[in-house]
Amino acid sequence: MKTETCKLLVLGAGPGGYVCAIRAAQLSVDTVVVEAEKPGGTCLNVGCIPSKALIHAADEFTRARSFEGENELGIRGSAPTIDLARTVAWKDGIVKRLTGGVAGLIGKAGARYVNGFATIVDGKTVRIEMDGEPVLIRAENVVVATGSKPLELPFLPFGGKVISSTQALSLPEVPGRLVVVGAGYIGLEIGMAMAKLGSAVTFVEAGPRILPQYDEELTRPVRKRMAELGITLHLSARAQGLDADDDRLVVDTPDGKIELAADTILVAVGRAPASVGFGLESLGLGMDGPFVAIDDRCATTMRGVFAIGDVTGDPMLAHRAMAQGSLVAEIVAGQDRCWDKRAIPAVCFTDPELVVVGQLPVTDGAGNAKTAAFPFQANGRAMTMERAGGFVRVVFDPRTELVLGIQAVGAGVAEMAGQFAMALEMAATLTDIAETIHAHPTLGETVQEAALKGLGRALHA
Incomplete structure (x- = not known):
């Protein structure tokens, strides 16, 4: 069997794995990255x-339909239709270009x-099965970046009309009746898009x-939009x-008990780590439940073995995995690094979009944090773009003005997530944000206005 050696072997070329490989190679580390798919x-x-x-296509379809009758913009259009198979082909084209780009990078x-x-042989050796003869790769350092997979319910296994989010993104046609089990961000994103495309x-x-991990004030606009789309919601309900x-x-x-008729049933109750089936268990690594346990350097309990991304647990976010991948690459290259991020932004691409960075409001009366919010309905740019729903909210320490968290719900707020995260990373205060000149008219002005409100200096509220 052919044997190769390297300093760093990365298992998985997802966001964490490929970023780790690229950064390591930039630092002149002899790197191999292996990917089965x-x-x-x-x-x-x-x-x-x-x-x-898919969400973009659904939004465009909904907007086109809004011009069929009378509207305030004075635009008239004929009844649109959608060919979902063609939409999926367009989506697949984007994916193909991007995956090719990753391989090129x-x-x-x-x-x-x-x-x-x-398949892991030991902490330094991995056997690779591919076309032709298998290859044995020996590495000084191994990074487990195998990601996660949709969580399957034992009483509702995938198959037939029961699908995961993976199959939901490649449906040939819009389901007449779609039942979504789980109202987390994955289920809501896909379910709301399908409702816009005509599914019941x-x-x-x-x-x-x-979205039970967030407070009700933040999720209320999403719940309202669901009702407007004709979506039926059963809460405190369990699929059997x-x-x-x-x-x-x-x-x-x-x-x-009730019975719900459905052409398609989407199970979106979370994701499970991809940690079995390739020999990882043979290493006897420390575990945190089903996840690989890591320290602030993404190191496992075995020297020279690191783990990053979804396989290490929540938050299961691509940008977290990317940051971890870069961190590990620099550690392997000899740099003194550790995980010291103050905040990781989380975005739900629902309608409206929802962004959460840092601390949420204290709801039990404990702590000293206060909040200040500014509505988009008082923002000129939001009004001219017909995006006047929702708000930006700042959580802060009233003694020091230190910003502890920023959240927003509204159309297009995902693009503000970087600004929110930077404010926390830079340990910004309310005055820092309030005294920063924001361009007018922009949606970003709402962040400045929220900070001003927290200081008792609100100008437009």
Whole structure:
């Protein structure tokens, strides 16, 4: 069997893995990255990018439909239709270009990309199965960046009309009746898009409200939009499985059992780490539940073995994995680095969009944090763009003015996430934000206005 050696071997070419490989190669580290599927991982192939393409198409379709009758803009249009198969083909084209770009970037940086299935032999050795003869790779350092997969419910396994988010992004046609199990961000993003495309959508959520990790004030505009789209929502309800004919979903609600007819059932109750099936368990690494345990250098309990991204647990975000990948590459290159990020932005591409960075408001009366919010309905740019719903909210320490968190809900607020995160990383105070000149008219002015309000100097509220 052919044997190769390298200083750094990265298992998985998702956002964390490919960034780790590129950064390591930039630092002249002899690097090999192995991927069984296509480069880009879940995010690029069956997650972030394709879902945003579907959401964009749904938004454009909805907007086109809004011009059929009378409207304030005075625009008239004929009844639009959508060919979902063609939309999916457009989405696939974007994914293909981006995955090709990732492979090119890895090569350009000087890392070696291997397409094959990796099996861990020991902490320094991995066997790669690919076309032709298997290859054995020995490395000084190994990075586990294998990502995650949709969580399957044992009483509602994937197959037939029961699908995961992966299949939901490649449907050939819009389901007539779609039931979504789980009202987290994945289910909401896809379910709301399908409702805009014409599907009759019903949500089944075990918790008392949607997006339960966030406060009700922040999620209320999303709930309102769901009602406007005709979406049915069952809260504090638990799916039990299909009926005897495998035709309806049986749901236990506070008012008793009901059966929901569905052409398609999307199960979106979370994601599980991809940590089994390739020999990882043979290393005996320390675990945090089903996730690989790591320290502030992304090191596992075995020397020379690192782990990054979804396989290490929440938050399962591509940009977290990227930051971890860069961190590990620099550590392997000999730099003194550790994880000292103050905040990681989280974005829900629902309608309206929702951004959360840092601390949420204290709801139990403990702590000293206060909040100040500014509505988009008082922002000129939002009004001219017909985006006047929602608000920006700043959480701060009233004693020091230190900004502890920034949240927003509204159309297009995802593009403000970087500004929010930078404010926390730079340890900004309310005065720092309030005294920064924001361009007029822009949506970003709402951040300045929220800070001014926190200082008791509100100008437009």
